[in-house]
Amino acid sequence: MILHPFEYHAPETLEEAVDLAEKYGEDSKFLAGGQSLIPLMKLGLFSSGHVIDLGRVRGLDHIRKEDGVLAIGGLAKMADIEGSRLVEQACPALTDCAVSIADPLVRNMGPIGGNVCHADPANDVPAVAVASGAEMVLVGRQGERRMKAQQFFLDTFTTAAGRGEVLKEIRFDAERCRGSAYIKLQLQATDFAIVGAAARLWVHDGTVGECGIGLTGVGPTVLHPKKAEGAVQGSRLGTDAFSRAAELAAAEARPVSDLRGTAEYKQEMAKVVTRRALENALKRAGGGRR
Ligand SMILES: Cc1cc2nc3c(=O)[nH]c(=O)nc-3n(C[C@H](O)[C@H](O)[C@H](O)COP(=O)(O)OP(=O)(O)OC[C@H]3O[C@@H](n4cnc5c(N)ncnc54)[C@H](O)[C@@H]3O)c2cc1C
Structure with a gap:
């Protein structure tokens, strides 16, 4: 249960996070709520020389409606999604899903980005994202790109996000x-x-x-x-x-x-x-x- 040594980075902007991932490449890993990654590291099933904590990155925890689209930042906590009237009106499946995840402690720790990027076949949010035809917004060194959730989930613990790409936002057509x-x-x-x-x-x-x-x-x-x-x-x-x-x-x-x-x-x-x-x-x- 002792973690392999690693260097901890706490960027405050998306650009810094992406730069760090570019700098350390294969030997780096993003951390969000840490609820899946840290246990994997503790069990010795995964290790990385550089852990890039996204938790302090500003401006990625929004839940807002813009031009008919419900836009949820990758760092919006499941607890905030659960309690959002906006989400309930625009995509009630996501509210159903959020309230069903574990317990309030887990929902307070875990953002939506971690739930989808971990791509555990037992996680709940991916099913809602796929059924909703949600759009995943990724940001990396090459800039921003978007893809449908149906193309995002490739296999067990595997997504189409490239190395060093941060899931910035998930977008749902509110109508x-x-x-x-x-x-x-x-x-x-x-x-x-x-x-x-x-x-x-x-x-x-x-x-x-x-x-x-x-x-x-x-x-x-x-x-x-x-x-x-x-x-x-x-x-x-x-x-x-x-x-x-x-x-x-x-x-x-x-x-x-x-x-x-x-x-x-x-x-x-x-x-x-x-x-x-x-x-x-x-x-x-x-x-x-x-
Ligand atoms: C006791 C317990 C019960 C749970 N029950 C449920 C349940 O019933 N339903 C359910 O759906 N989930 C459940 N979970 C999972 C939990 O909700 C989290 O979704 C999950 O642990 C991953 O989220 P995290 O933020 O902790 O991610 P982390 O552990 O920090 O990271 C997981 C992976 O995602 C990557 N990542 C995270 N955020 C981003 C981002 N923005 N961009 C790019 N990559 C990123 C990381 O690099 C890592 O590979 C449970 C977890 C626990 C501990």
Whole structure:
């Protein structure tokens, strides 16, 4: 449990953080809430000569709405997201998700950037980001670049963020994410998900114009079940498209058996949480009860 020695850096601006990462390259690592990285270092599973703490970087903890977009800084704490009226109105799935994460201590320590950049397949925010079609804003030495959440999550603990790139902001289309929900199945209130599903519906003239779905805990990384989305997209309200989508989402799921449950159980539960997330999303999208 003794950490390998490392040099600790506490930059105060994004530019300084990026410069430090450039200077120390492969031998450096960003630190946010430290809730995953520090245990990994203590267990000797990861070490780095230079730890760059993002905690004091100014101007990255905002939650604001601008031009119809809910913009959340990479250092905004999950506790602040949980309590934000703006988030609840623009992307209620994110509120559902924030309140379900661990306990207040963890939510007070951990910013949204750490949750997504760690890319743990059991983390909750990636499913909401994928279902929402959120835009990830990365900043590195080459400047700023943006990508959809669907392209950001590559594999277990692996994202498309390049070495030395900081996740500066996550952006949600407030109009299109208003009809969204996250359902998490867990053993106890503070646990990681056995299975989780985020759904987003944008309804227009009695038809689902857009559908997004993201699944937690049923694959090596967050799952984006495109066939399930396709079953709902373009469907008229009142059809059995949700049942079909839930079946397809479960069929696309690739869970493994572990202490939280067998693969078969998780696959079955993927169906249940997907359907419930779609139903809750529909109510919030103004589609009412079906
Ligand atoms: C007891 C406990 C219970 C938990 N339960 C849940 C749960 O139910 N659901 C859930 O979703 N999560 C859960 N978590 C995880 C937690 O919410 C954090 O999301 C997670 O630990 C990572 O966030 P962090 O800020 O601590 O990141 P860190 O540990 O500091 O960093 C993790 C990784 O992300 C990188 N990183 C962090 N921020 C950035 C950035 N802005 N730009 C680029 N790279 C970055 C770091 O370099 C590192 O590789 C739990 C954690 C604990 C300790």
